[in-house]
Amino acid sequence: GYSWAISGGEEAAEHFCGQNKINARQASEAHSLMQQLAELVQRRLSLASSGMELELPLRLRPPTSLQAKLIRECVLDGLIDHVAVACPDLGSHAYICADLGREKPVFIHNSSNTFRYRPSPSVIVFNEIISTHKHFMRDCIGVDPLLLAKRAALGKSPLLQLGEFLPVPAPRYMPEQDTVLAFASPSYVPLDHMLPTVEVDVPADTIFRYKVLAKALLEGQVIPGFPSVNLLARPSLVLHAPTNPRVAGIVSPLWQNKVGSRAQLIERWAVDSRFLLEGFLKWIPASMHEDVRLNWPPKASKQSAARRRGDENFR
Template identity: 65%
Template sequence: GFRLAALPVAPRYGRMLLDAVAASEGSEEDIVGHACAIVAALSVGNLTSWESVAGGAETEVRDGESELVRAQREAHRRLLEAQAKEAPRWSLLRDDVEGLLWIMGGYSWAVHTSDESAEAFCQANRLNSRQISEAHSLMQQLASLLERRLALGAAGVRLELPLRLKPPSTAQSLKLRTCVTSGFIDHVAVSCPELGPHAYICADLGPERPVYIHTSSNVYRRRPRPAVLVFNEIISTTKACMRDCVGVDPVMLARRAGAGDCPMLQLGEFLPVPAPRYLKEQDSVMAFCSPAYQPLAYKLPTIEISVPSDVIFRYKVFAKALLEGQVVPGLPPTGARLLAQPSIVLHAPTNPRVQAVVGPLWATKVGSRAELLQRWAADRRFLLEGLLKWLP
């Protein structure tokens, strides 16, 4: 909170910057400079003065169509073809984050050469020179502020000021996309064909009102369009449209739900099939679950995660593995016949034998072999009474 308050940008943009700093610590793939460029561009806005013409190029002859309508469609098709040939380079990139990075990076090198080069860059790429100049200044201010306030040098993050950005690598692009998604986690839109072609729904407008991608967005020109995206803002003309859009892999959101640090992403129930398991080599409990984006009740892809320590299911699976002899060699004793099958640990929570083992594990948060050995070092009789109830 104190770090966010120290940054002269909106909290969601500040979150992007702080996540970028965290992702860059101890890594050769530094993204702090790129994050400053994205945040500056989003904060200022309206950097471009070019957008697609809405609609599609349909040239087939339709029954009963007048010559005038046919001529209008043909003229529209030619306009689209001419526009595609003249489209600036940033508009051909995958989404708006990549486009903004290209714009900010190119301008940073152009303005370093001369003011005339910067103006020529803006004219050649259909950019608003006043807005991009303001965004460039903000980018440099943010980089300088982060370096001073957060001691980036001590964290192993080096910024060469003034910033002159180079194209991000694949790894850097992935990290940046994660940071942007983190800042826009409350601005998730999901495709909803039931409300119309290319329609989406978002939490801001509710599940009944469609929202569309603005024609100025790079995502508008992408085919196929992403099923899930995040956006910066919604503007209303004849219909609600999203600007500054970034396609999001639903699997990334599902993994974020597994981290348990976002209340908008819920894990949901753990699945019985595929069965949960204890991995001896990793000393962790793994299980499959189907997370959801809670504001829209949108089901995310099923993934396997390490069960969090604040979920009792973790200790049930660990207790089952302990009784099956997967955790500690010689426990249960070799050749011993248990009084019940260990599998009942997952399905009979009220069974006295189950409670005798799972209860102490849950109460002391012992869900791994390392934690169990540490607990035994402090209390040699830990779990003894519960285990004896399983032996004849």
């Protein structure tokens, strides 16, 4: 914005800085440095001869929606330990942050662009706190709480916790994507602040993924045509009775071998054709055991494995 404003003269640039609460001197210095660097790059790398000549003076265009999103994600990752959450109980436009604790209010400094936003963001990140008669945050930017929740699902920060998976809406196996999805309510750990509920791909390091897959397998969602016999118990038992022998018999092998998808199950059967057999036998009448043993693993998996081997041989 400043690059375009300065093209209209010093007065226009100062007006732009005043409107956007920007230090005019610092913006001018940054703009001059940007132009100097552009000239150096242009000259040293001979950009003109390669058809990549820069148009000087540089006038940066506003970021696209995608660029703005990526910038916000970068800022959030860099300031993940400087998150503040609105707390109206402590005063108008008051926030709380981990640096000061939940009992002390902190406010947005009036030099920050975010100070002008109404309504005030419910969650912000900040660069520093200055203290006078009150505590103020500087260099603030509003953050969508949903973005924090999605970052929690990635499991890349100990400050964001995914939390327990919710029974309602029910978790589900997606046959076409071959993945397990569930809803969770993440939290920002330093403030024990609950974030919006999000549907996430259940991580492979939690047993819940294998429970949902086992339930889907018994319901016939994973392998076409399997199971072809009536079960002795409802598949939903898998999610509610972890100590039940039937449940342990089918969930434990999946969990121990980290088999959390159809593709991984077929790969496992290619290595160990008896995988899951004993666990599955606990779910069907004894009169069917011999037939199941003779036809294990399920035929659909055999066809898929053969097709995969054929593809590999073709390659």
